[in-house]
Amino acid sequence: MTEASYLNTTRTDYDAVAVRYAELFANAHREVPLDRAILTAFAELVRVADVGPVADLGCGPGQVTAYFRDLGVTAFGIDLSPTMIALARQAYPDLRFEEGTMTDLDLADGTAGGILSWYSIIHTPPEQLPLVFAEFDRVLAPGGHILLGFFQADDDAPQPAQAFDHKASAAYRWSLNGVAELARKAGFVEVARMVREPGDTERFRQGRLLARKPSRA
């Protein structure tokens, strides 16, 4: 399959900023209590369901992957950017990190107990997102959970996705209703959603969607 050109652009863009990104966001996920809360809840759900490890897709420099390890959950990371993967391996040599794309994962069907996309679906062009969700559904085990974190667009905006001037690469913010509807169409069952107001250094509301893949009957 030929690779979509946006993937190459995203890869090149993140290779260029990876070192700075790793410095800036080393602890971001730990600093906001509401973000810790949903990441921790997701980790607990994955641990209790016990159907496989967390695949941190678009893991960047691996700091959130390592957070799951700290929470007692097996996790590994996949990212488009070889520089991000090199930084993650250097920082967390005990964890597994691989180059790859969430549009075509090198993972067997139904083998992940959890899928995390923490600010990585934001770089997928809106018309491609259903394909990404189908790939998430393919690799997630029945009974597994998925957590999506993204910049939120207003639910009453004319389109569910809006392009914005992200500092690293072309990106889109999404209405929670829009993401939830796509997740539902991909077969996931909504568990919870969260909207938090922007912090001092943030421009947008932050959306989180937690969903699960039904267990086999």
Ligand SMILES: C[S@@+](CC[C@H](N)C(=O)[O-])C[C@H]1O[C@@H](n2cnc3c(N)ncnc32)[C@H](O)[C@@H]1O
């Ligand atoms: C904003 S960063 C988020 C990194 C990390 N999840 C975090 O929270 O710090 C977005 C990351 O997603 C990766 N990414 C974007 N599209 C991807 C794709 N299709 N497959 C894998 N990684 C992707 C980028 O290379 C980048 O490292």
